[in-house]
Every structure is written in C-alpha cells, then in structure tokens.
Amino acid sequence: MVKDVELPELDYQSLGLTVGLEIHQQLATKTKLFCECPAELSDEEHTSFERRLRPTRSEMGEVDVAALFEWKKGRVYEYEAPINHSCLVEADEEPPHPINREAVIIAMAIAKALNSWIVDEIHVMRKVVIDGSNTSGFQRTAIVALGGYISVGGKKYSIETIAVEEDAARKVKEEGLRTVYRLDRLGIPLIEISTGPDIHDPQEAYEVALAIGRLLRLTGRVKRGLGTIRQDLNVSIKGGAITEIKGVQRLDLIPKVIAYEALRQVKLLEIKEELVSRGAKKEEILAQAPVDVTDVFKNSKSKIIRKVLSSGGRVYAVKIPKFGGLLGKELVPGRRFGTELADYARFWAGVGGIFHSDELPKYGISETEVNEVNKILKVDPKLDAFVLVAEKEERALKALEAVVKRAAAALDGVPAETRAALEDGTTKYLRPRPGKARMYPETDIPPLEITEGMHREADKIKPEPLEAKIRRFREEYKLSNELIEQVIRDVRLDLIEKLMERYKEVIPPKVIASIFTVTLRGLKREGVNIDSITDNQLEELVDMIAKGEIAKEAAEDLLKLAAERPSESLRKLAREKGFTSISKEEAERIIELIIKDNLNVVLERKERSMGLIMGKVMSKLRGKIDGKIVAEMVRKKLEEIISKNRKK
Ligand SMILES: [Zn+2]
Numbered sequence: 001m002v003k004d005v006e007l008p009e010l011d012y013q014s015l016g017l018t019v020g021l022e023i024h025q026q027l028a029t030k031t032k033l034f035c036e037c038p039a040e041l042s043d044e045e046h047t048s049f050e051r052r053l054r055p056t057r058s059e060m061g062e063v064d065v066a067a068l069f070e071w072k073k074g075r076v077y078e079y080e081a082p083i084n085h086s087c088l089v090e091a092d093e094e095p096p097h098p099i100n101r102e103a104v105i106i107a108m109a110i111a112k113a114l115n116s117w118i119v120d121e122i123h124v125m126r127k128v129v130i131d132g133s134n135t136s137g138f139q140r141t142a143i144v145a146l147g148g149y150i151s152v153g154g155k156k157y158s159i160e161t162i163a164v165e166e167d168a169a170r171k172v173k174e175e176g177l178r179t180v181y182r183l184d185r186l187g188i189p190l191i192e193i194s195t196g197p198d199i200h201d202p203q204e205a206y207e208v209a210l211a212i213g214r215l216l217r218l219t220g221r222v223k224r225g226l227g228t229i230r231q232d233l234n235v236s237i238k239g240g241a242i243t244e245i246k247g248v249q250r251l252d253l254i255p256k257v258i259a260y261e262a263l264r265q266v267k268l269l270e271i272k273e274e275l276v277s278r279g280a281k282k283e284e285i286l287a288q289a290p291v292d293v294t295d296v297f298k299n300s301k302s303k304i305i306r307k308v309l310s311s312g313g314r315v316y317a318v319k320i321p322k323f324g325g326l327l328g329k330e331l332v333p334g335r336r337f338g339t340e341l342a343d344y345a346r347f348w349a350g351v352g353g354i355f356h357s358d359e360l361p362k363y364g365i366s367e368t369e370v371n372e373v374n375k376i377l378k379v380d381p382k383l384d385a386f387v388l389v390a391e392k393e394e395r396a397l398k399a400l401e402a403v404v405k406r407a408a409a410a411l412d413g414v415p416a417e418t419r420a421a422l423e424d425g426t427t428k429y430l431r432p433r434p435g436k437a438r439m440y441p442e443t444d445i446p447p448l449e450i451t452e453g454m455h456r457e458a459d460k461i462k463p464e465p466l467e468a469k470i471r472r473f474r475e476e477y478k479l480s481n482e483l484i485e486q487v488i489r490d491v492r493l494d495l496i497e498k499l500m501e502r503y504k505e506v507i508p509p510k511v512i513a514s515i516f517t518v519t520l521r522g523l524k525r526e527g528v529n530i531d532s533i534t535d536n537q538l539e540e541l542v543d544m545i546a547k548g549e550i551a552k553e554a555a556e557d558l559l560k561l562a563a564e565r566p567s568e569s570l571r572k573l574a575r576e577k578g579f580t581s582i583s584k585e586e587a588e589r590i591i592e593l594i595i596k597d598n599l600n601v602v603l604e605r606k607e608r609s610m611g612l613i614m615g616k617v618m619s620k621l622r623g624k625i626d627g628k629i630v631a632e633m634v635r636k637k638l639e640e641i642i643s644k645n646r647k648k
Pocket of ligand 1: 032035036037085086087088089090
C-alpha cells in the first residue's frame with residue numbers, strides 16, 4: 001500500500017471527490033495497428049523529415065481555437081523515421097492498412113473479462129491531436145466494447161468504453177519552436193479502458209488501477225515495463241470542474257496526484273469566494289490593458305530585465321484588480337496561484353515566466369520600482385495586484401492577455417483544463433479541455449466485422465477471474481496466503497504463473513513464487529535494479545534449477561549478475577562465474593575434506609559442531625547443490641565419524 005506523509009488531510013467524502021480512470025496499455029502484438037511494421041521501439045538508423053501543423057480549423061474543439069492556432073503558428077515538427085520500424089503509413093504518405101486483427105482479439109478478451117458488451121463491427125474514428133505527435137494530425141481509435149464492470153474489494157466499478165488505438169510518436173527533443181518526434185512508437189496498438197466516475201477516494205483509485213493493470217497482464221498479451229502503461233485521471237470535487245490529468249506513468253503516484261488535484265480545486269474555490277467577497281468583477285478584470293512600464297526599469301538591477309532590454313525587448317505590466325495577496329496563495333506544495341498564471345503565459349505566448357506583485361520586491365526588482373508600477377497602474381497595494389512580463393513586445397502583450405483571461409476565470413472557480421502529471425505528484429497546465437465534437441470517421445479504413453471465430457480466439461486468451469486464480473494457487477500449487485498476496489500483486493504475475501505451471505512436477509511452485517517475490521524484493525532492498533532483469537533471464541534461472549544445473553541457493557547471486565548485465569544469457573553468466581552445480585559424490589568428497597581439516601573440533605564438540613562444519617561447507621558449495629541435501633550429507637558424515645570414534 002502506498003502511503004505518503006506529505007498527502008494533504010482532506011475529507012474526500014464531504015468534498016464530493018469524483019475520479020474516473022483512463023488506462024492506456026500497449027498490446028504485445030507482432031505488428032502495429034495500421035501497418036506491418038514491428039510493434040516495438042528501436043534506436044536503429046533513421047531518415048528525417050519535417051512538417052508543420054496541418055488540421056483545419058473546423059476539425060478542432062470549440063475551446064479557444066483561434067488562440068490555439070495563433071500559438072501553433074511557426075511551430076515545426078521534425079520526425080525521425082527508423083528504417084525498419086516505420087513505413088509510409090507512419091509518414092502519412094500512404095493510407096493506413098486494415099486494422100490489426102490480433103489487437104482487436106486481445107482487446108475483446110480483456111472486454112470479456114470486464115463483462116463488457118462487444119460491438120458487432122469495428123469502426124475506426126479520427127481523434128484530433130494538436131501537439132504534432134501524429135504525422136496525420138489525428139489519432140485513430142476504434143471502440144471494441146461498451147459497458148461492463150470490475151470488482152475490487154467487494155465493490156463494482158463501471159467500465160464505460162474499451163477501445164483500441166494507435167500510440168503516438170515518441171518525443172525525443174523540444175527546443176523553442178522545434179519539436180523532434182521518433183516514429184517507432186507511432187502506431188503501436190494500445191487498449192484504452194475508461195471507467196465510470198465511481199471512485200471517491202485517492203487510495204481507491206490506486207486499487208482500481210492496480211486491478212485493471214493486473215487483469216491486462218493476465219492475458220499475457222500486453223507489454224510490460226515503464227512507458228508501456230499510462231493512466232489518465234479525470235478528477236473533480238463538488239463545485240469544481242473536471243480536470244483531465246494526462247500521463248501518470250507510475251501506479252503509486254496516483255493517490256498523490258489525485259490528493260493534490262483535490263487540494264488545488266479546494267484552494268481555487270477559496271480564491272473565488274474571497275474574490276466574490278471583495279466585490280471582484282470579471283468584466284473589470286478583462287478590461288485591464290497592459291501598460292508599457294519600460295521606463296521604470298531603465299536602470300534596473302534585475303539581470304533578467306536588463307538582458308531583455310538590451311536585446312530590444314520591453315517591460316509590460318497589467319493590473320489584476322482585487323487580487324492582492326491571492327497570487328502568492330499556495331495551491332499545492334511548490335505551486336501558487338501565480339504559478340497557474342505563469343503556466344498560461346508560457347503556453348499561450350512562449351515566454352519564460354512572469355513576475356507578480358505578491359513576490360516583489362525580489363529578483364533584483366526594487367521596492368521603488370514596484371511603487372512606480374503601482375502608481376502608473378493605479379494599483380492599491382493593499383487590495384490589487386499586478387503582473388509584469390519582460391519580453392519582445394508582441395509576446396509580452398500576448399502573455400499578459402493570457403494572464404488576464406486566467407485571472408478572470410478565477411471567478412468561475414476551477415477552469416476545465418487538461419493538465420500534465422509531474423514527477424512530484426503536482427500537475428501543470430497542458431491545454432484547454434477539448435470540446436465534445438472531436439471524433440470523425442476514418443474513411444480510409446473499412447469496418448471490421450467481429451466474427452464467431454474471433455470470439456472463440458478471444459475466449460482462449462480471456463484471463464480467468466482473480467478469485468479462481470487464488471483458489472488454484474492455494475489448492476493446486478499449495479502457496480501460502482502470504483505468498484499468494486504477493487504473487488497476485490506482482491507485475492510479473494503472468495510469467496510466475498507460466499513457470500509454476502511448466503515446472504510444477506520438478507520444482508515446488510512455492511519455490512518459484514518465492515524467487516519472484518521474497519528473493520527479488522530482498523535484492524531490491526539491497527539496491528539491486530531488479531527492473532532491468534529480463535523475463536528471459538528469469539525463465540532461464542528457473543529452467544536451470546529444474547534441470548539441476550544450479551542449486552536454488554544460487555538464485556540470489558545469479559539475479560544480481562542478471563541485473564548488471566540484462567542483455568546476457570543467464571546460462572552464460574552462470575558458466576562464466578562458476579555457478580555450475582556439482583555431483584553428490586564431488587560434494588561428499590569436499591565434506592570429508594572439511595571434516596578432516598577440523599577433526600579436533602568435531603571430536604571435541606561432537607553433534608554440536610554441525611553448525612560450524614555446515615558453515616564451512618556451504619561457503620564452498622553454495623549455489624552448486626541444494627542446501628538441504630548438503631545438510632543431510634554433513635549430518636550423516638558427522639554421525640559416522642562420531643560413532644566410529646566412540647567404538648574405539
Ligand atoms: Zn509502418
């Protein structure tokens with residue numbers, strides 16, 4: 001369970017917290033969704049080409065469309081096209097091919113496990129994307145199933161839609177107006193699962209996401225590892241607005257992101273209330289025009305301002321009436337209301353940042369300068385606020401326009417936004433939430449009829465219900481409850497299960513389960529990077545134990561090696577480091593030698609010398625032969641010698 005001391009203490013029930021999840025998971029298909037390129041990332045050689053933004057105005061959502069295009073103007077996208085992992089389809093030079101049947105069948109299997117209703121025919125639609133992450137200007141998506149539910153902790157959570165869609169191109173670099181994407185990821189099939197707004201607590205969201213992620217992996221047909229699963233969160237509180245938070249990659253970050261978003265909305269509502277009580281009016285805020293205050297800063301000590309002025313820029317300021325003290329109000333740790341304004345200025349005008357009166361004098365800006373600006377703008381420092389931008393004129397004006405608009409929206413409380421999740425659990429403004437009408441039929445791709453045959457194939461990979469699995473682990477594999485609890489939460493559950501089933505006649509399943517849980521976790525605590533150990537290496541390890549090539553005691557040391565050299569065969573590593581097993585006869589010879597070397601102690605301490613001898617023996621034999629067998633051999637040998645000695 002993930003608990004975090006920094007999380008705010010909020011009463012989520014009385015706040016009316018509501019959360020819906022959108023889970024995106026890459027499917028492990030051979031080829032991409034709309035072409036025959038391999039569905040995997042690649043660092044191979046590439047060609048490059050450039051594009052500018054293409055979609056037409058009518059295809060966009062309603063929100064701030066004109067402004068959005070204004071912002072996009074002049075932006076250039078460069079695409080790296082890896083030679084074997086992209087083709088004319090990714091380059092948008094050739095129409096997409098018919099939809100990948102394998103991807104649809106995997107999605108159907110998952111839909112069945114989620115009790116969803118599978119459609120009769122797959123229709124591919126276009127969803128507009130505006131960030132250049134798709135060469136065509138839209139993402140292709142197709143609904144596979146509707147409705148359904150998942151049970152978690154005795155409660156049913158509704159599923160709204162299940163779709164397959166193409167993953168976006170991978171962002172490699174962003175500098176100024178230039179963004180570089182790599183096309184290997186573009187077109188990798190994703191399943192998108194959207195839950196209903198049934199979640200009312202941050203921790204609950206974590207549990208539901210965990211359960212869905214596990215179900216996906218149980219098909220054995222989805223990719224694993226960082227970046228292969230991404231969760232988007234739709235979060236709102238009573239009186240707030242739905243904020244769409246994109247790209248939470250780590251499951252354990254979910255509760256924090258939600259808690260912070262709830263807190264952010266609480267604080268925004270407090271600001272609204274305060275503004276209302278101060279008699280703030282939207283029209284009054286929107287009527288504020290930026291004023292050129294460059295003269296005030298002619299001899300400024302601020303390095304930033306001096307640099308801007310020397311390169312022909314200006315300083316503009318705008319009054320934000322009745323906002324005194326509110327720009328400095330903290331929303332979540334490290335982010336103030338002023339940060340929200342700065343986000344807008346950055347997004348809409350591409351400026352580096354803003355200065356606001358609640359943080360001044362600071363950054364080399366003096367009290368005299370602040371007073372001068374107050375005078376020019378007719379700002380009452382006890383009641384009002386102002387925002388400064390030092391930039392080229394056009395950008396500065398655009399930035400302040402965005403600031404004024406965002407400030408006015410504070411009277412609505414929480415604006416409907418799409419935000420990006422950051423590593424520390426906070427979020428930043430990404431863009432306005434797109435309007436509803438953003439899907440269009442993809443006329444280049446014929447509909448795909450779902451046949452009986454496809455249903456039968458999907459039934460074969462449909463994962464069994466968790467309860468059935470737990471029962472099987474307990475009754476057939478004899479796993480303890482504690483081990484079951486760990487195994488079902490493990491990201492490698494599908495692999496563990498496969499290996500337990502394959503080797504159950506040779507190795508007790510609990511031994512395999514412990515390697516994956518107890519041993520790996522122990523290594524992780526020691527700081528070993530267990531995430532880099534590959535499935536192949538783990539499979540090899542179990543296979544070597546099964547064939548008696550190594551003893552299970554060697555697992556720990558071998559896994560350490562594997563973590564350091566993930567691209568190498570474990571068998572090769574084991575040979576290299578002398579981890580090969582030895583015969584019983586050989587072991588016996590070594591035991592005899594050690595007893596002989598310590599004969600005095602043995603004869604003196606008799607049976608009590610067992611521990612000492614065992615320690616010396618194991619330091620020689622660890623990992624080469626099963627510890628239990630060694631113990632048995634040592635005990636026998638000692639008895640023999642002790643009784644022989646008594647007879648004498
Ligand atoms: Zn391709």
